[in-house]
Amino acid sequence: MTYTNIDLDEKNYQAIMTANTSVQTTSTTVNAYETINGSEITYTPVAGSNNVVYEIGFYVEALNKPSFQHIILEHNTGSWAEINNKFGKNFGAFGTGQYIRDYLYYRFIIPSWSGARQLRLRTATAYTDHHVSYHQVTKWDGLDSVSNRFCNTSLLVYSV
């Protein structure tokens, strides 16, 4: 007996789960961009597709401090570059003594292309010391100062 598993709706789904095992603390230096762990993928769109959808979820904390991050989506067409500044966004809590604990979920719809291309999400601080920490959950189940709990980065890319 033979089974053939098919997608009747061909979108060339590519999904990556990255099990984070360490905290990623962003630079304190202004506009020093770094790649968010688990955000990079090489993707080939379905021929004839109009757009590529890039969906990502990851965890962030900034505790008892100001935070302000730029997020940009980049592609590699021979060298890495921002796809379009319209895909950029800011997040954070400006001012002293602020607290952020949040799960960030973003969806970008990008014009399609031909062949394989790398994509990644980058982050940088807008002001000195407005850095954040990704992936590590420092309070859990009602306890303080938890050091061994992390949140996966989940990434899904497909053609439409």
Place this chain on the structure above:
Amino acid sequence: MSYIRKKQHIANKESSTSIQTLDTSYVEITGSRAEFTSVSSSNKLVYRFIFDIQLTSSVNKWFLHIKLQKSTDGFSSDINDVSGANYNVASDERNVTDYLYRLNTAFFVINGLSGTNQFRLVCRTYSNSLKPQLHQGNHFDGGASVKIFDPSLVLFEV
């Protein structure tokens, strides 16, 4: 004989949602449960669930632990946390007040599951003084109108 197996794609929206109050013990979030049968353990599942977190009338800040669980017996006795599918979401828990109203999306890619599994999202509050409510906003359209948001779930295999 050959068979063609189509990958399952679930899209559910609750239609009779009511307010859900929370405590310091984990409870299942209304609308987050689904049963899914995978065609291959080498594939991945995508779980995407959207729900509303609102202030109660008695607190002015909140703090939630949220995690994804799976089961093979309808969460009767086989209950397992999905590794790494957990996060906190909170308003500023230190300041006296932080009126945060939040539509939250839980988005997880799950590796290597075979056969039939049930999934659900559970949450608890960090403490008794940091309790929000789910699905119901108490202030809408510029007044004190109560508004329900129906949570929605998408679960599929890729």
